[in-house]
Amino acid sequence: NAGVTQTPKFRILKIGQSMTLQCAQDMNHNYMYWYRQDPGMGLKLIYYSVGAGITDKGEVPNGYNVSRSTTEDFPLRLELAAPSQTSVYFCASSGRGGEQFFGPGTRLTVL
Amino acid sequence: RKEVEQDPGPFNVPEGATVAFNCTYSNSASQSFFWYRQDCRKEPKLLMSVYSSGNEDGRFTAQLNRASQYISLLIRDSKLSDSATYLCVVTPNDYKLSFGAGTTVTVRA
Numbered sequence: 001n002a003g004v005t006q007t008p009k010f011r012i013l014k015i016g017q018s019m020t021l022q023c024a025q026d027m028n029h030n031y032m033y034w035y036r037q038d039p040g041m042g043l044k045l046i047y048y049s050v051g052a053g054i055t056d057k058g059e060v061p062n063g064y065n066v067s068r069s070t071t072e073d074f075p076l077r078l079e080l081a082a083p084s085q086t087s088v089y090f091c092a093s094s095g096r097g098g099e100q101f102f103g104p105g106t107r108l109t110v111l
Numbered sequence: 112r113k114e115v116e117q118d119p120g121p122f123n124v125p126e127g128a129t130v131a132f133n134c135t136y137s138n139s140a141s142q143s144f145f146w147y148r149q150d151c152r153k154e155p156k157l158l159m160s161v162y163s164s165g166n167e168d169g170r171f172t173a174q175l176n177r178a179s180q181y182i183s184l185l186i187r188d189s190k191l192s193d194s195a196t197y198l199c200v201v202t203p204n205d206y207k208l209s210f211g212a213g214t215t216v217t218v219r220a
Contacts, residue, residue, distance in 0.1 A: 031206045042115075042198070042212035043155070050206055058207075090154055099145070100208060102154035 001026050006091050006103035013081040013110045021076040021106050023091030029101075031094045032074040034058075034066065036087040037105075043090065049074055081110045112137050117199050117211035124189050124218055131185040132214045134199030141209075144175055144182050147198040149213065155198055158184075189218045 007022045025032065030051045035043040035058075045058030049068040063085060065077040074093075078085060086109050094100040117134040124130045136144075144161035159166065161173040161182050172185040182201075186193055199211035 033208075035210075040119075040212075043210040045207070048207065088152075094206070096206065099157045099160075100155075102156070104154055105152075 003027065004091055004093055004101050004103035006089075006106050008106060009104065010107045011109070013078075013108065015081060015083065015110060017081050018077070018079050019081070021078070021089055021091075021108075023074045023076065023103060024072050025074075025091075025093040025101070026072065027093060027095075027101065028071060029093035029095050030071065031096070032068065033092045033094075033100065034064070034074070034076045035090045035092065036060065036085075037090060038087050046076065046089075078108075083110050086110045113211075114138060114203070114209040115199055115201050115211035117214050119212060119214060121215040121217050124216070126189055126191060126218055126220055128189050128218075129185065129187050130189055130216055131183060132197070132216075133181050133183045134211050134214075135179075135181045136199075136201045136209070137180070138201065138203050138209075139177075139180060141201045141203055143202040144173075145200040145202075145208075146171075146173060146182075146184050147200055147210075149196045149198055151196075155210075158197065186216070189216075191218050191220060194218045 033048045034046040047066040091103040092100040146158040147155040148158040149155040165174045170187045196213040
């Protein structure tokens with residue numbers, strides 16, 4: 001099993017550009033999550049999903065969108081990138097009430 | 112008040128020492144508790160779950176105090192490889208986690 005995979009690993013965007021961060025898991029988990037982690041800070045939940053077709057906002061959803069068309073995939077879309085979105089983005093998945101497994105992260109810089 | 116608060120440290124200890132630190136949580140209805148470990152520029156990984164009766168996993172001991180709403184982690188016989196940031200994690204329900212900002216531990220030779 002690959003676990004949770006994320007692409008790309010690194011990306012530099014210009015202000016106003018858009019991009020999609022990809023996330024996939026092969027553990028048949030219903031729950032998937034997107035977090036951002038700023039330097040020296042904890043993880044903040046952006047969006048989460050409890051199953052295919054169901055998504056909901058976390059603490060910091062502004063400037064992002066998600067979709068969950070399949071159990072495996074949970075892409076995060078950034079529209080109109082801003083310097084405040086410079087961060088490390090982690091995708092995670094879990095079973096009900098269980099351990100969250102994280103992907104390796106995407107390091108995004110917006111200049 | 113933050114949902115989960117941790118002493119950021121850093122705790123700088125020699126090899127072989129014992130180091131312990133706590134985290135507090137604000138939601139008394141929280142159901143599950145975990146310690147995650149995060150190495151520099153890496154993803155968090157589960158270190159151990161925390162049970163009401165307290166639990167050990169090798170050199171690591173976790174305790175939960177529901178009355179005072181804190182959990183603790185103790186590391187005995189510290190190794191260089193224990194250097195990391197330890198994240199306190201609390202679940203207000205069965206699918207969302209609240210993360211503390213982390214406690215940094217540095218073990219020196």
